[in-house]
Amino acid sequence: MSTGRVDSVLVIVTRQIGDVLLTTPLIHAARQRWPAATIDVLGFEGTLGMLRGNPDIHELIATPPRLGLKGGLRLIRRLWHRYDLALVAEASDRAHLIGAVASRCRAGLLPPRGGSNGWKRRLLAHAVTTSGDLGDVHVVQEKLQLLAPWQSGPAEAKLVAPPSEPLPxxxxxxxxxxxxxxxxxxxxxxxxxxxxxxxxxxxxxxxxxxxxxxxxxxxxxxxxxxxxxxxxxxxxxxxxxxxxxxxxxxxxxxxxxxxxxxxxxxxxxxxxxxxxxxxxxxxxxxxxxxxxxxxxxxxxxxxxxxxxxxxxxxxxxxxxxxxxxxxxxxxxxxxxxxxxxxxxxxxxxxxxxxxxxxxxxxxxxxxx
Incomplete structure (x- = not known):
């Protein structure tokens, strides 16, 4: 596994709004680890509003839930090996395939069981197996484990809410x-x-x-x-x-x-x-x-x-x-x-x- 210089990171979180917010401790920990790196976040359209104004993030990349062939090809061209590290913060097939497109070095979450785990694990430099809906490890803590190879100690688990805007x-x-x-x-x-x-x-x-x-x-x-x-x-x-x-x-x-x-x-x-x-x-x-x-x-x-x-x-x-x-x-x-x-x-x-x-x-x- 490469633990060398990291100048660019893509965090992939293709789930709903609450899941996106619960990924902010991972994003913040990555910013603490690599203060000068470019950190982008990719998620579904309509789910990234919680991240607007987040000081840890350089760019938000929104994709439709259904890409289609043309959309998939456009995304591949946009992301192809653009990042030094991809953090796949969801266990879905799509999230892992996007990670494989975006970077040669990837850390990602795996479901507790499933036929797709074999090929996903082979794509990863570092894998974290989730504990499932009845597990006893919080999703915030699981996502932070993605950074374990690059951390010398436990990361700060800090949720980052959007900045306040004036009310009507x-x-x-x-x-x-x-x-x-x-x-x-x-x-x-x-x-x-x-x-x-x-x-x-x-x-x-x-x-x-x-x-x-x-x-x-x-x-x-x-x-x-x-x-x-x-x-x-x-x-x-x-x-x-x-x-x-x-x-x-x-x-x-x-x-x-x-x-x-x-x-x-x-x-x-x-x-x-x-x-x-x-x-x-x-x-x-x-x-x-x-x-x-x-x-x-x-x-x-x-x-x-x-x-x-x-x-x-x-x-x-x-x-x-x-x-x-x-x-x-x-x-x-x-x-x-x-x-x-x-x-x-x-x-x-x-x-x-x-x-x-x-x-x-x-x-x-x-x-x-």
Whole structure:
């Protein structure tokens, strides 16, 4: 394996928005290792917004999920052996083939098992086998292992959120000090906490004197889930933030007293922004996918597989008290549109009580 001069690095992360954000510790560690190197990131179109303004990155390369023959040939011409090192931060076939095109020296993730592992391993100078959805190694820690041959010690595991951008005046003028951001939508039904649970939570927070600010994306289902909160609290204590870009969303989160949300990319962003986070998890294994907390470098991040409520740093994570939790599947029927019995079992009064406890504890730690 070549451990010599590295002047250019390509990080390949062809997955969804949350996965992209969870790759920023790897990108940051690469920047710390090679301060003068050019570090580019390749991912799918529509997923790289979390990385705009990231000081560790030189260029973002967006590709369509389906390249086609012409698109594939264009990408090959653009990337052919352009980099000294490719870090394949996803285990997919496509990510490994792109890595093979981009550089003669590659480190990459492999799935726990699969017929493609043989040829992928032969393409790599350094391979890291992932532990799977029910493993006990967080994805952030796995991605950092890609740098092991080039590191003399453990790398700093630091999520890098996008820089804050100004909020729309119509929103910023209505924000009250101590507001709580609540993200109600999930991309898939099997990760969706029930709307009626969110409504009760919003009402309880408003009764406690908190302004609740709702966030969601532009998709019709997101808008419908946010709209379903109307009337859950008095108008002066319930505010729809509308559709924000990631920089504006980061600014909104950094000003919040607390963020509450499900297993989604915005929850990971809130953790990266350093705000107190209350995450509502269903079938997903927190040892693999919990929001990454802001902790001192020397403190080990290790989540329990199952706990009614557990906290690390500024992140608190809640799960149902059911023996099947977490199953690591896409809901009870194991498909993206599946029902999930464990999420409705997390009662809204329990989440509200935990949220108010966090708010009280956080107010005590603030300087007067």
């Amino acid at each position: 005046p119509a929103l910023s003028q209505r924000l009250a000090p101590g507001y709580v951001v609540v993200h109600t939508p999930s991309m898939w039904p099997y990760k969706q906490w029930p709307r009626e649970h969110f409504r009760e939570l919003v009402g309880r927070l408003a009764e406690a004197g908190r302004q609740v600010v709702l966030t969601g994306g532009p998709a019709a289902e997101d808008r419908a889930t946010v709209d379903a909160m109307r009337g859950a609290a008095p108008e002066d204590r319930l505010l729809d933030a509308g559709v924000l870009n990631f920089g504006q969303l980061a600014g909104l989160l950094r000003g919040a007293a607390l963020y509450i949300g499900p297993d989604t990319s915005v929850t990971h962003l809130a953790a990266a922004c350093g705000v107190p986070v209350l995450a509502i998890f269903g079938p997903t294994n927190p040892q693999r996918w919990a929001p990454w907390p802001a902790l001192p470098r020397e403190q080990v991040v290790h989540w329990h597989r199952r706990s009614p409520a557990q906290a690390l740093g500024q992140v608190t994570l809640m799960q149902a008290e059911l023996p099947c939790v977490p199953c690591g599947k896409a809901g009870c029927e194991d498909h993206r549109m599946s029902r999930t019995d464990c999420l409705p079992a997390i009662r809204p009064e329990r989440v509200a009580d935990e949220a108010l406890r966090i708010l009280r504890a956080h107010s005590k730690t603030k300087p007067s």
